[in-house]
Amino acid sequence: MLKQPALLFALLLPLSCAPAPAADSALFQLVPPDSGVIIGLNLDQIRASSFGQSIFSQAQANMGPEMKKFIETTGFDPLRDIERILIAAPARNQKSRGLFLLRGTFDRTRFAELTIQPGMTASAYRGVQVLTMKKEGAEPMSLACFDPSLVVGGDPESVRAAIMRRDRGAVPNAALAAKAGELGAANDIWLVSRVSPAELTGEVAAGKIGGNPQMELLKSIEQVSGGLKFGSDLVLTADVTTHAATDAQNIAAALRLFIGLAASGNRNAKDAAVILQKLALQVEGNSVKLSFAMPEAEIRKSFEAAMQQALARGARPAGGAAVEIVKPRPAPTGITIYSSPKDMGVVTLPPPK
Numbered sequence: 001m002l003k004q005p006a007l008l009f010a011l012l013l014p015l016s017c018a019p020a021p022a023a024d025s026a027l028f029q030l031v032p033p034d035s036g037v038i039i040g041l042n043l044d045q046i047r048a049s050s051f052g053q054s055i056f057s058q059a060q061a062n063m064g065p066e067m068k069k070f071i072e073t074t075g076f077d078p079l080r081d082i083e084r085i086l087i088a089a090p091a092r093n094q095k096s097r098g099l100f101l102l103r104g105t106f107d108r109t110r111f112a113e114l115t116i117q118p119g120m121t122a123s124a125y126r127g128v129q130v131l132t133m134k135k136e137g138a139e140p141m142s143l144a145c146f147d148p149s150l151v152v153g154g155d156p157e158s159v160r161a162a163i164m165r166r167d168r169g170a171v172p173n174a175a176l177a178a179k180a181g182e183l184g185a186a187n188d189i190w191l192v193s194r195v196s197p198a199e200l201t202g203e204v205a206a207g208k209i210g211g212n213p214q215m216e217l218l219k220s221i222e223q224v225s226g227g228l229k230f231g232s233d234l235v236l237t238a239d240v241t242t243h244a245a246t247d248a249q250n251i252a253a254a255l256r257l258f259i260g261l262a263a264s265g266n267r268n269a270k271d272a273a274v275i276l277q278k279l280a281l282q283v284e285g286n287s288v289k290l291s292f293a294m295p296e297a298e299i300r301k302s303f304e305a306a307m308q309q310a311l312a313r314g315a316r317p318a319g320g321a322a323v324e325i326v327k328p329r330p331a332p333t334g335i336t337i338y339s340s341p342k343d344m345g346v347v348t349l350p351p352p353k
Contacts, residue, residue, distance in 0.1 A: 027086050027101050028180065030152060030162045033173040035099075036091030036195040038180050044083045045188045049230035051296050052188075081105045091195045099154040099162060106148065128163050132156055179225060187227025187237075196221045217254060220247035226290075233278070233293040240288040248286050255281060255290060 031038065046052035056079050071077045082104040089098045120133045125144070132142045143153040144163060152162050164170075176192065183190035193200075198218040226238030242248045259279060263272045278293035 027103070027150075028177040029170055030099070030101060030146070030165055031086070031088045031173075031177075032090075032099060032158065032161065033170070033176075034091070035088040035173075035176070037089040037191070037193045037200065038176065039085075039087040039089075040180065040184050040190050041085040042083075042184065042188050043085065046230055049188070051230050051234065051300055054300060076106055078104075089200075091199060097155050097158060099152065099158045102151040102153075103149060104151075106151075125160055126163050126167055130156075130159065130163075183225060183227045187229050190225075190227035192225040194223055197224065217250060220244075221251065230296075232296055234296060234299050236290070236292045236294070238288075238290040240290070242286045242288070245283075245286050248283050248288050252281055252283050252288050255288070259292065 047056060059079055082102055084103040086101040086103075087098065088100070119135050120131055123130050123132065128144050128146070130142055130144045132140055134140045140156055141153065142156040142159040143151060144159050146152055146166065152159060154162075176194070179192050180190070183192060196219055198215055198221070220242050221240055222243060223241040224238065226236065229235045229237075240248070240251055242251055260276070263275045275294065275298070280289075280291040282289045
């Protein structure tokens, strides 16, 4: 799977290459047809929502000095100038493999000033300018400019393969592209996975599944797809396909418990019940279909509280030690678990003695 430095490295690409053919506008033509997982983010749509604006505002306010210097040097602000991100990962947990595509607006002239960076080399592959960064202790990362608004990056082999697919006019996996197109049209953030989540953790390859109930549950999943749509409610949808109908029932029960616990946390019974009224969970054979809407105000409150906690943990006095603000712990009152109002009802666990 791709690592975080890959995104920052992508921003260092000098976009001074020749325009690519019109066929390159079809991003899915560049995605490996055997990809196990594809993730999409429509950042322009997220920025248009009030909650998205709040997220980007918080990120802007807490931007570090290195990123500020980068923006000043290049004139490129990723919070403003990236429109869409597409990430493709292989079926198994191969940390050094993967491909990402960034669609956005770039200042080619100012980016050209960053062509020479420590550990970075420039080369050409099939007429496309490619930059490769090699750092001690890290896997090499390559980037290619397909046109002035599109950057493609990943491990060197995956990037070269994407260039070859462009040149050969490769046809993307039709079923995968159709599903991703459907999810992308309906959501701001979406995911489609053709493999079990257990495969992505590396636990299967390491032989650590046996005796672990959580991993056994994940292994029972064949495919997952879903998305998140920003609006007055943040709407989460998911479609989970399992090996058998009994697996689907187990997955549904686990989801009900998890969502019930999340809704019950730091809320009174009435508020939790209101939230769970917007939960729809159905089992159809070996498939589980989920739709859950969380009010934007509730999400915003949780997000802002998390940001405040992060800032509080990062506060430092003159001596340099980090300060963590700890509130008094209230007396235990037990745990109330809410499932769907149409389902299991309410379960209250007494506090420990």
